[in-house]
Amino acid sequence: MKNDDSNIKKTIKYLNNDECVAIPTETVYGLAANAYSKKAVSKIFKLKKRPSNNPLIVHYHNINQLKKDCELNDVFKRLYKKFCPGAISFVLKKKKTSRISRNVTNDSNLVAVRFPSHHLTRKLLKKIDYPLAAPSANISSSISPVSKHDVIDEFGNKIKFVLEGGSSKVGLESTIVNLVGNPNILRLGGIDSKLIYKFIKSSKNKQKGKVNVRMPGSSKLHYSPDIPMRLNAKKNNHGEAFILIKKRKKINKNHFYLSKTKNLREAAKNLYKILRKIKKKGYKKIAVEKIPNIQIGEAINDRLLRASKK
Ligand code: AMP
Ligand code: MG
Numbered sequence: 001m002k003n004d005d006s007n008i009k010k011t012i013k014y015l016n017n018d019e020c021v022a023i024p025t026e027t028v029y030g031l032a033a034n035a036y037s038k039k040a041v042s043k044i045f046k047l048k049k050r051p052s053n054n055p056l057i058v059h060y061h062n063i064n065q066l067k068k069d070c071e072l073n074d075v076f077k078r079l080y081k082k083f084c085p086g087a088i089s090f091v092l093k094k095k096k097t098s099r100i101s102r103n104v105t106n107d108s109n110l111v112a113v114r115f116p117s118h119h120l121t122r123k124l125l126k127k128i129d130y131p132l133a134a135p136s137a138n139i140s141s142s143i144s145p146v147s148k149h150d151v152i153d154e155f156g157n158k159i160k161f162v163l164e165g166g167s168s169k170v171g172l173e174s175t176i177v178n179l180v181g182n183p184n185i186l187r188l189g190g191i192d193s194k195l196i197y198k199f200i201k202s203s204k205n206k207q208k209g210k211v212n213v214r215m216p217g218s219s220k221l222h223y224s225p226d227i228p229m230r231l232n233a234k235k236n237n238h239g240e241a242f243i244l245i246k247k248r249k250k251i252n253k254n255h256f257y258l259s260k261t262k263n264l265r266e267a268a269k270n271l272y273k274i275l276r277k278i279k280k281k282g283y284k285k286i287a288v289e290k291i292p293n294i295q296i297g298e299a300i301n302d303r304l305l306r307a308s309k310k
Contacts (some may be wrong), residue, residue: 093110139155
């Protein structure tokens, strides 16, 4: 507890000096910087080797902090009440008077915002008077980090500080909902899209997949261990690491199970950890068993599909 407080203090010191630091969230670890500072935000892009036209999600403690930066609408308020803080991001209209740096949004008048639920990051956000731009703390297009160790694996000593907050509980990025014009889901993620649509009254406008704003993680290869991957495999070929949805009675050396009992939340939490482990072990090919395409399984399949693209 005391340790956490002094680590938060240290984090704030770096952030106030326009540095980026890694922070824990329930989805994945983020690489955070003051969203109002062009200088701080540009360091995120440089460290991640992220294309400058791929905008960042801005993190807030609560809706009151958000009011000065965004136009809030009724659907947003409804979803906020139901799901926040949590694994959901919203694309909203940026206010003309907002101080959010233009390099956060790639100069657009739309901004993606989120309210993470991780207790340390909430404590941190409460103590600062600016929001945090924070994409996942990994080199662009690679696997997102779900622990402090993963962040260090990605950046080594190039990063000033990692706020230690254990392993990410959800383990997949947030679901991103566009609330400008007809609401639609831009990226599947930690919160079940069906649940979200239930709360978007005008559900006749469900246009999953039809996007008119730049879609997060929409570049072809993403979330990728950079190893050829074969999906919906019934069995593995020679030399392949085999990712199973459920533990088997007989587990071979090359078997990696996402969940003991086919629990999809557990599977999501373990996915990136296992992909990283397989890469570390030096496998050159991966086969993945079929994952049920329901609830968070939809988001798992989305990531696997992108990771398997060449
Ligand atoms: P990451 O935090 O690395 O998972 O990436 C966040 C994603 O949010 C990016 O890939 C962006 O494309 C997306 N995003 C951020 N801002 C916007 C925006 N204004 N409109 C649409 N998507 C956005
Ligand atoms: Mg990312």
